[in-house]
Amino acid sequence: MKFSDIRDAFPILKLQENGQPLVYLDSGATSQKPLKVIEALDHYYREENANVHRGVYGLSERATEAYEGARKKVQHFLNAQSTKEIVFVRGTTEAINLVAQTWGRENLAAGDEVLITEMEHHSNIVPWQLLRDQIGIKLVIVPINDQGEMSLTDYKALLSEKTKLVSVVHMSNALGTINPVKEMTALAHDAGAKVLLDGAQAVPHMAVDVQSLDCDFYAFSAHKMYGPTGIGVLYGKEALLDEMPPYQGGGDMIYSVTFDKTEYNELPYKFEAGTPHIAGGIGLGAAVDFMLEIGLEKIAEYENQLLIEATEKLQQIDGLKIIGQAANKGGVISFVIDGVHPHDMATLMDQDGIAVRASHHCAMPVMQHFDVPATIRASFGVYNNSEDIDRLIGSIKEAVDMLV
Numbered sequence: 031m032k033f034s035d036i037r038d039a040f041p042i043l044k045l046q047e048n049g050q051p052l053v054y055l056d057s058g059a060t061s062q063k064p065l066k067v068i069e070a071l072d073h074y075y076r077e078e079n080a081n082v083h084r085g086v087y088g089l090s091e092r093a094t095e096a097y098e099g100a101r102k103k104v105q106h107f108l109n110a111q112s113t114k115e116i117v118f119v120r121g122t123t124e125a126i127n128l129v130a131q132t133w134g135r136e137n138l139a140a141g142d143e144v145l146i147t148e149m150e151h152h153s154n155i156v157p158w159q160l161l162r163d164q165i166g167i168k169l170v171i172v173p174i175n176d177q178g179e180m181s182l183t184d185y186k187a188l189l190s191e192k193t194k195l196v197s198v199v200h201m202s203n204a205l206g207t208i209n210p211v212k213e214m215t216a217l218a219h220d221a222g223a224k225v226l227l228d229g230a231q232a233v234p235h236m237a238v239d240v241q242s243l244d245c246d247f248y249a250f251s252a253h254k255m256y257g258p259t260g261i262g263v264l265y266g267k268e269a270l271l272d273e274m275p276p277y278q279g280g281g282d283m284i285y286s287v288t289f290d291k292t293e294y295n296e297l298p299y300k301f302e303a304g305t306p307h308i309a310g311g312i313g314l315g316a317a318v319d320f321m322l323e324i325g326l327e328k329i330a331e332y333e334n335q336l337l338i339e340a341t342e343k344l345q346q347i348d349g350l351k352i353i354g355q356a357a358n359k360g361g362v363i364s365f366v367i368d369g370v371h372p373h374d375m376a377t378l379m380d381q382d383g384i385a386v387r388a389s390h391h392c393a394m395p396v397m398q399h400f401d402v403p404a405t406i407r408a409s410f411g412v413y414n415n416s417e418d419i420d421r422l423i424g425s426i427k428e429a430v431d432m433l434v
C-alpha cells in the first residue's frame with residue numbers, strides 16, 4: 031500500500047469538523063481505525079460471535095480459531111518464542127498493573143528497588159507506588175535532561191544489587207524520546223534485575239523484536255496501533271510467566287476447581303480470567319496485518335520524515351518552544367507557545383478541524399521538569415501527510431495572532 035493511498039483506508043478521515051476536513055494529529059492518544067479492522071470486528075459479530083474455549087459447536091470453534099489466530103499474529107509481530115508468552119489484557123495499563131501485582135508481589139520485598147525514569151506515563155508510576163505502599167519497595171527515578179533524554183551514565187549509576195526491576199518507557203508519549211532499551215536491558219540483566227518495557231507508543235511506530243531486546247516483559251495497547259480499544263498485550267518470557275501467580279480468578283484461568291483447591295490453567299490462560307474481549311483480539315490481529323502489509327520499517331521511515339518536516343516548520347514560529355528534543359525521537363511533537371495557554375490553542379485549532387491534544391499527557395513529572403502546566407502535542411500516524419503539517423502550522427499562526 032502506498033502512503034498516498036493509506037488515507038482511503040480510514041473512513042473517519044473523510045469527516046468534516048467545524049466545517050473543515052479533519053486533520054487528526056492525536057494518534058498518541060488513540061489511532062484511527064482502518065477498514066480492515068472495522069470489517070474484522072463487524073465480521074466477528076455478524077458471522078462468528080460465540081464464546082471461546084468453551085463450546086463444542088462449530089460457531090464457538092470458529093470464534094476460538096479466530097481469537098487464537100490473532101494471538102499467533104501478535105506472537106509473530108513481536109517475534110516472541112511462543113503464543114504462551116502473549117497474554118491478552120485490557121491495555122498497557124492493565125499489563126503493568128498485572129506485573130506489579132503478580133511478579134512484583136511474589137518477587138519483591140521491602141527495600142528492593144524498582145528503577146523508572148522521569149519521563150514515565152502515570153501507568154508506569156502509580157502501579158509501583160501502589161506496590162510500594164503495600165510491601166515497602168523503593169522507587170528510584172532516573173532523571174532526564176532538558177532535551178528530554180535520560181543519560182546512560184545516570185542510569186548505570188543508579189543500577190545496583192538492590193535493583194530488582196527496571197520498568198521503562200520505550201518511547202515517551204509526552205516527549206517522543208526513544209530510549210536505548212536494548213542497551214538498558216543488557217545493563218539491567220548484568221545487575222541481576224528484570225526489565226519491563228512500556229511499549230504503548232513504540233509499537234505503532236517501529237518494529238519491536240522482544241527476543242532481540244531480551245526484555246522480560248513488554249506491554250502495549252491495540253488502540254494506539256490501529257486496533258480496537260479495550261485490548262492489549264502483556265508479553266512475558268515463558269519461564270517468568272510460568273512462575274507467577276494469577277492476577278485475577280474466575281472462569282477460563284482454571285484447570286480444575288474444588289472448594290479446597292484450584293489448579294490453574296496453562297499459559298497464557300492462567301492470566302486471562304473471564305470471557306475475554308474476543309472481538310478486540312480479532313481486531314488486534316487485523317491491525318497487525320494492516321501494519322505488516324505496509325511494512326514496519328516503511329512506517330518508521332515515513333513518520334520520521336513527517337517528524338523532521340513538522341519540526342523544521344514549527345521551529346520557525348516565533349515564541350514556540352518544542353518540549354523534547356532528543357536525538358532519537360518518534361512521531362510526537364510537544365510544544366508550548368509564549369503567552370498562550372495550551373488549552374486555548376487546542377480549542378482554537380479545533381475550529382480549524384485540527385485535533386491535537388493539550389494536556390499533561392498523563393506524564394505530570396515531565397511537565398514538572400519543564401515547569402509547564404501542559405503542552406500542545408501533535409502526534410503522527412501512517413495517514414498523516416505534508417498537507418496536515420501545513421494545516422497545523424497555518425492554524426497555529428492564526429491562533430497566535432489572535433491570542434498574543
Ligand code: C6P
Pocket residue numbers: 058059060120121122123124151153154199201202203204228230231251387391392
Ligand atoms: N497514553 C496519550 O495520549 P492505555 O491507556 O492503557 O492504553 O495506555 C497507557 C499508556 C501507557 N504508556 C504510555 C507511554 C502511554 O502513552 C499510554 C497512553 C495516551 O499519550 C493516553 S494518556
